[in-house]
Amino acid sequence: MDIPKDRFYTKTHEWALPEGDTVLVGITDYAQDALGDVVYVELPEVGRRVEKGEAVAVVESVKTASDIYAPVAGEIVEVNLALEKTPELINQDPYGEGWIFRLKPQDMADLDALLDAGGYQAVLESEA
Amino acid sequence: MSFPLIFERSRKGRRGLKLVKAVPKAEDLIPKEHLREVPPRLPEVDELTLVRHYTGLSRRQVGVDTTFYPLGSCTMKYNPKLHEETARLFADLHPYQDPGTAQGALRLMWELGEYLKALTGMDAITLEPAAGAHGELTGILIIRAYHEDRGEGRTRRVVLVPDSAHGSNPATASMAGYQVREVPSGPDGEVDLEALKRELGPHVAAIMLTNPNTLGLFERRILEISRLAKEAGVQLYYDGANLNAVMGWARPGDMGFDVVHLNLHKTFTVPHGGGGPGSGPVGVKAHLAPYLPVPLVARGEGGFYLDFGRPKSIGRVRSFHGNFLALVRAWAYIRTLGLPGLKKAAALAVLNARYLKELLKEKGYRVPYDGPTMHEFVAQPPQGFRALDLAKGLLELGFHPPTVYFPLIVKEALMVEPTETEAKETLEAFAEAMGELLQRPKEWLENAPYSTPVRRLDELRANKHPKLTYFDEG
Numbered sequence: 276m277d278i279p280k281d282r283f284y285t286k287t288h289e290w291a292l293p294e295g296d297t298v299l300v301g302i303t304d305y306a307q308d309a310l311g312d313v314v315y316v317e318l319p320e321v322g323r324r325v326e327k328g329e330a331v332a333v334v335e336s337v338k339t340a341s342d343i344y345a346p347v348a349g350e351i352v353e354v355n356l357a358l359e360k361t362p363e364l365i366n367q368d369p370y371g372e373g374w375i376f377r378l379k380p381q382d383m384a385d386l387d388a389l390l391d392a393g394g395y396q397a398v399l400e401s402e403a
Numbered sequence: 404m405s406f407p408l409i410f411e412r413s414r415k416g417r418r419g420l421k422l423v424k425a426v427p428k429a430e431d432l433i434p435k436e437h438l439r440e441v442p443p444r445l446p447e448v449d450e451l452t453l454v455r456h457y458t459g460l461s462r463r464q465v466g467v468d469t470t471f472y473p474l475g476s477c478t479m480k481y482n483p484k485l486h487e488e489t490a491r492l493f494a495d496l497h498p499y500q501d502p503g504t505a506q507g508a509l510r511l512m513w514e515l516g517e518y519l520k521a522l523t524g525m526d527a528i529t530l531e532p533a534a535g536a537h538g539e540l541t542g543i544l545i546i547r548a549y550h551e552d553r554g555e556g557r558t559r560r561v562v563l564v565p566d567s568a569h570g571s572n573p574a575t576a577s578m579a580g581y582q583v584r585e586v587p588s589g590p591d592g593e594v595d596l597e598a599l600k601r602e603l604g605p606h607v608a609a610i611m612l613t614n615p616n617t618l619g620l621f622e623r624r625i626l627e628i629s630r631l632a633k634e635a636g637v638q639l640y641y642d643g644a645n646l647n648a649v650m651g652w653a654r655p656g657d658m659g660f661d662v663v664h665l666n667l668h669k670t671f672t673v674p675h676g677g678g679g680p681g682s683g684p685v686g687v688k689a690h691l692a693p694y695l696p697v698p699l700v701a702r703g704e705g706g707f708y709l710d711f712g713r714p715k716s717i718g719r720v721r722s723f724h725g726n727f728l729a730l731v732r733a734w735a736y737i738r739t740l741g742l743p744g745l746k747k748a749a750a751l752a753v754l755n756a757r758y759l760k761e762l763l764k765e766k767g768y769r770v771p772y773d774g775p776t777m778h779e780f781v782a783q784p785p786q787g788f789r790a791l792d793l794a795k796g797l798l799e800l801g802f803h804p805p806t807v808y809f810p811l812i813v814k815e816a817l818m819v820e821p822t823e824t825e826a827k828e829t830l831e832a833f834a835e836a837m838g839e840l841l842q843r844p845k846e847w848l849e850n851a852p853y854s855t856p857v858r859r860l861d862e863l864r865a866n867k868h869p870k871l872t873y874f875d876e877g
Contacts, residue, residue, distance in 0.1 A: 338791075402814070
């Protein structure tokens with residue numbers, strides 16, 4: 276299972292990639308594999324302020340629907356509109372084209388509380 | 404192997420029956436504005452083609468009349484054929500008939516309501532909702548009306564559901580305009596009481612629970628939960644999907660629940676699957692009774708009547724009287740078994756689930772929340788096996804699969820509910836098949852099924868581009 280080292284992770288299988296004063300958020304390779312074929316993504320509204328752990332998006336697959344949580348508190352500044360037509364990008368390229376939203380954290384230092392690649396790997400092993 | 408639609412069998416002008424010309428004509432009886440302008444597109448086939456078509460379809464079906472059907476949380480028990488005969492007795496009734504000429508039907512509804520109230524420990528009931536999720540929506544709208552009536556409609560905006568809940572619970576709460584908050588399960592698979600305490604407060608309208616829960620475990624701290632709810636002014640909602648486990652033994656009303664919905668098509672043998680029709684009566688405690696939908700069946704001095712005079716009612720939720728013939732079947736079931744019979748059915752449902760759970764454990768399956776199983780349990784295949792492949796493989800071995808990938812808190816979940824109507828030998832044969840699947844080559848599993856009318860369907864395309872009618876109507 277692919278876990279890039281350039282970003283942060285949550286126990287709920289989101290990744291957060293810092294870019295300037297924003298972070299890009301998506302779901303991990305493990306998460307997309309567990310969900311199966313994604314058929315629909317409900318995106319948040321741009322400008323919405325969210326708390327850490329708040330459900331901000333929904334990914335629906337042929338198996339189930341799953342909430343996507345904000346990894347840190349902040350404001351939604353951009354969403355991946357491509358997912359409206361091609362939600363399968365989440366399956367095809369979970370760490371790249373399949374990103375879900377861009378968040379402007381209220382404090383970039385909040386990211387330090389998240390897991391690194393090694394920490395996330397350990398979460399997966401403990402869940403197996 | 405393709406099987407044509409009835410429309411594809413149609414040939415212009417072909418007839419099964421020659422109809423006598425209608426006298427008088429439709430035009431003489433129905434105002435012009437209500438007459439259709441184009442004739443309906445009905446398939447035109449001869450009688451034998453028609454018989455072969457539907458007989459052929461029925462032979463390609465998997466159902467409880469052909470196959471063990473352990474679909475978790477769906478209670479696919481046997482639907483006694485006697486109930487069909489009973490329902491037929493009412494087939495000529497018309498819902499617009501004067502209630503004075505339909506006293507038998509009203510009496511049946513009234514009696515069924517009394518039985519269901521007695522079984523659930525509730526004070527009042529509506530039989531109107533047409534399915535479980537419909538019952539849920541009705542129940543939550545009743546709770547909403549109650550809070551609004553007390554001036555708390557604007558402050559109580561949250562509904563709590565456990566993370567093991569049926570998906571319809573959060574969906575219902577959202578539909579009724581509530582914000583949904585998830586309460587985690589503890590390591591024993593029951594609601595985490597401390598987490599629940601943290602979520603409770605004057606902003607919460609209701610907690611939705613099913614007991615036993617979707618792991619098939621009885622929530623042993625339910626009295627504590629209901630006490631906490633009551634203290635916080637929160638209404639406790641019982642999702643009756645799993646009532647089969649406790650029917651006649653324990654009553655939601657005694658556990659402290661304020662609202663209950665029942666699935667007559669699960670617990671009370673009304674046939675379901677393939678579109679129903681279902682029936683989802685909603686029972687409430689006295690403080691919620693004023694908000695029940697209208698009309699309610701009531702008994703007065705002159706007989707039974709429909710009570711519309713309920714000013715605080717949330718209104719109608721369904722035309723006429725719900726799915727009436729489903730009510731007849733449920734009534735027949737309760738009358739046939741009586742309370743001792745219903746209790747025995749529940750006990751056997753639990754016994755069957757526990758026996759099958761042990762058999763599957765012997766075959767190499769794991770049961771992650773292995774508590775005192777009630778009517779169903781959630782198993783996991785050994786490492787490396789996918790629930791979906793096992794489900795498809797089961798079809799090849801002649802069984803309907805269990806529910807898969809639910810509840811969400813168990814990975815590769817196989818949710819098995821055998822029900823009380825299965826014989827010991829059937830459970831054993833199913834366990835053998837489950838064991839055999841683990842011995843099959845991976846490649847065989849990944850490509851199963853082989854001999855079913857269709858093999859693996861393109862679920863992705865079916866979801867993204869559903870084609871719901873035969874006719875292309877843009």
